[in-house]
Amino acid sequence: MKEITVIIRRDKLPATKKVLDEMGYPSLTIQSVDGRGRQKGAMCAEMDYDMPDSFCTAVKLTPTPSEYAVEHTLPKAALYVPKRLLTLVVPDDLVSTIVKGIIKVNKTGRHGDGKIFVSPVENAIRVRTGEQNGEAIA
């Protein structure tokens, strides 16, 4: 079994759910998270506008600084972009199909499309029946 952690754009969630549904793997956990990548939360990079940074400031296209920074009026605030985090646990042989499917619907070619992490899971247990491993996620 493998755990697939996916971080995607908020507006791509319905499409992702649909494609997972079509592949026969509808089970997932969704979380609203804030994050940033190599662009350090820059919205202009995120949208890949051919605009200078000064344009971003002019049209107030800045991401929200963390609440703590606002509250304490810090001179420098870490910036975050709201994202959706999905967690799926799938059998080993389905990992590449599911990853491909997720990439296909989420790819826009612009920065901020997200990341997919695949990590091992040792055991899974269905609480209702006590089934273990493969049976629990089937």
Next chain:
Amino acid sequence: MKMIRAFIRPEKEQEVVLALEGSGFPSLTKMPVFGRGKQKGLQVGPVHYDELPKTLIMMVVDDKDTDNVIAIIQDKARTGFVGDGKVFVSPVETAYTVRTGEKTL
């Protein structure tokens, strides 16, 4: 690659994030969480708080950077009192960048 999940005090988040950014690790995901530890929450006079707010910082880094990142988090999130939080490290086999579809972090 390793996934580092750090449960830290919400008021220390900014400090930790800026320190990580300064050391060249800007990418992270954060979420507010509620939990408790060994002390089963917090007792303030007659009031007992079972679950306390924490911030979960999740980041995936290369194996060689793991110790460095943990040291930075530990240094910045530490107050010396109970409730400073925990750091968990787990393996990640593959990381994909959705924009390119490549297997890169």
